[in-house]
Amino acid sequence: MDKDKVEFGESLQFVVTLTQEYAYGRTQNLQIPQISNIPGFDIASTRSGQSTTIVNGVGQLKSQMVYELVPQKPGEFTIPAFNFKSQNGEEASSKPIKITVMPPPASNSAKNDANNSSDEQNFEQSEPKAATSIFKALLMLGFILLLFIAIPFIYLSQRAKKIAKNTKWEEDAVVVEAKNGEVKSAPIKVVKPIRKTAKAAETPKTAYTTKKSSDYNLGDYKKMNLDNPELQKRIELAGETVEKIRKEVKKVLVGQDELLDFLILALVADGHILLEGVPGLAKTLAIKALARTVKTNFSRIQFTPDLLPADLIGTRIFNQKTNEFQTHKGPIFSNFVLADEINRAPAKVQSALLESMEERQVTIEHETFKLTEPFLVLATQNPIETEGTYTLSEAQVDRFLFKVVVDYPSFDEERIIVKRMGLAEKSHQVGIVEPVLDVKDIMALRTLTQEIYVDDKVVDYILRIVDATRSPQEYGLDLSNYIRFGASPRASIYLTRAARSHALIKGRAYVLPDDVKAVMKEVLRHRVIPTYEAEADEVDSDAIVETIKQGVPV
Template sequence: MEDKTANEEIEQVNESSENVDLALLTEEAQEESTTEASESDSLSLEMNQILRIRDQIRKVVIGQDKIVDQVLAAFLAAGHVLIEGVPGLGKTLLVKAIAQTFAGDFARVQFTPDLMPADVMGHAMFNMKEQEFVIRKGPVFCNLLLADEINRAPAKTQSALLEVMQESQVTIEGESHSVKPPFMVLATQNPLEQEGTYPLPEAQLDRFLIKVSVDYPEESDELKLVRLVTQGLSREKLDVSLVEKVITNEDAELLRKKTSEVTVDEQVLEYAVAIVRQTRNWSGISVGAGTRGALALIRIARAMALVAGRDFVMPSDIKEMALPVLRHRITLSPEMEIEGFSHDQVLQDMLEKVEAPRL
């Protein structure tokens, strides 16, 4: 009888322990479910903001959806963009439309051969009334800076942007002044007309996260654009009044923070590094991309994943953004230049030889 009672007590203790374990597991499952739901809601909110920004830009920028996504991704990745294309393709309109979507300060500088660094950065001036020197800040103290036709200015003026693009600060008369976040430089240049221009230094080019090539629109898009602009107007007008403000500066910073949290698998990371390292060994490339190229590739791939509605990076994101990230970071061999190959053609051929991971 005593043995039977002892066995019953042991069984009761075991049942009690199992019930406690089950309750703990249930609580953990509920907590995980709540966390996943919270993360899903957060992603949905951010995706909604990104979609609204993109829709607003596409109201005035027609037929350049891929370019819009790339520039928007660069903004989310806290990077700067070099936009290259022949005149009349809407490069300036694109930048103005982006600036209109968030409540930040926008400034435009038309780069010319006589533009001085102080005209962009600012300078110290003597206040006669107060009998002291005061700092007069230049147009670079904004959230979104359009450097129009950047290759029109000499190298000294171009390089004045190096510090603010890398460090988000400007040094005037030995004193550092920070620019307000979010900060982004979008520079445009014409690839055809080289007379009277100054090619950007390699150090300057490397500060741009991506280089976007704007091509001619499709016939249907061009027809739609011409119809839209000429209705009721006697002259061409870059009208961005249709674009509505969607986010605040604080929202923009939160979106950038979310972008930096997008998951990157180890195999995807190795794939990005393999692509960049291949540029240093490829026969058609004399100077390959540096480590900053690999960092840029991961940053922009994270942003493109978020634009696509995902919180993880896929190998296709890396491959898609390899051209915009690397085309301005490599130097072709003399043989390739003589034969007329472009940077994109050489890079595309190289990408086909780098095996992508299968996740």
């Protein structure tokens, strides 16, 4: 029997097998067993078969009958034992077999009815849950819409209050002609919003006397050796050298006097300079012209996105002849380095300049090389293109002494540019610039700068300027919401150094507050980081520095 349990309506197989052995060579016939009736079951079909096998001269005859049984009704049934007899008189019998016929499962319609009843109950139970979920979703959507409406309203109301707070009312007279021909003037109020730059310093951080630059006299500088004719003569010679540089550069550079002044200041003050401006404003031309005025080495590096640090500082190359690694120095090993479009190189290339700009040395693998003096990095960047550019990090920008924003030339200056450059056969005429000084002259200018006297009062003024970028409220300046990060102590050092160089170029042996003001914006504009609120109010770092300049007394 293939199984002892079956559901009503299913069939099962009852197999009867008889086996008989005989001597090889003798004919043997085994009668196939026949069963005509099995209680409780109907015989649906039968099939039979015989097989013979011979092993070591002994034959084995097997006869088999398979009955397909279908139960007549559910219940417990026993298939009785059957007796079989072969032709030679041998008898065999089967054992009784118990079969359990289980009731049939519920009909499909009953199942469907039960499922439908269950679905109806589930639906009735889920209706309140669905309604609650829909209500919660609508409530959340309404809350989000309310936020979208409320946030702009709150921002605009705050902006309106700020504008109203900084609004100045003025009465203007308007001429009105009456009907009888008389002319009368009627005053009206006109709203003129004025941006508040700085508040008056009510309580300064330290006690000092406010004094204009023009009020300083030689008595304020008792420590200066103004009667030193040798020092004055050296300062006059330095001024003549600066004028020679200016004259040579002006052979190819039209206008851009401020740009040229700060290039010379960077050369004298031993500081790097970053030029920012749209393409075509002669940034690269001015740097190349300045480099030609000095008998020294000059390298130009065109920064691109695929530039590698090894392309900048150099690398180690294996020499097959000597079987040794040799150091191949990059273009950074020069006196004047033009980093053209520096913001097009990735951060890993920009960071390769950090060590060279601050420590004046380059490390290649495990070997460190000192850079020859003078070493000056003159970089340019384009502020209008963002695709394919990488913003300079604060650490990188802070290495530059000046950041100069190059503006467009005037109408008359551009006329001269067209006549001189646009109508000439060669648009680039840097070759006509002649060298007027060498490395020794530059080092002498820098040494002379260290001899320029800076009074303690001027030093205090510089420190107050830098401190106002960090704590503007202590100087009565309403800039706390506009400054994210103030200037570092490096700004104080660079501001003092730049003021000294400016005084030297102006032919003085001492620094005035006017010298500090002349270089303040270019030294601080890239060191004062505005907040997002300042950007929203269209207040940039230049406006913040100008406010500090006007608000901090001398």
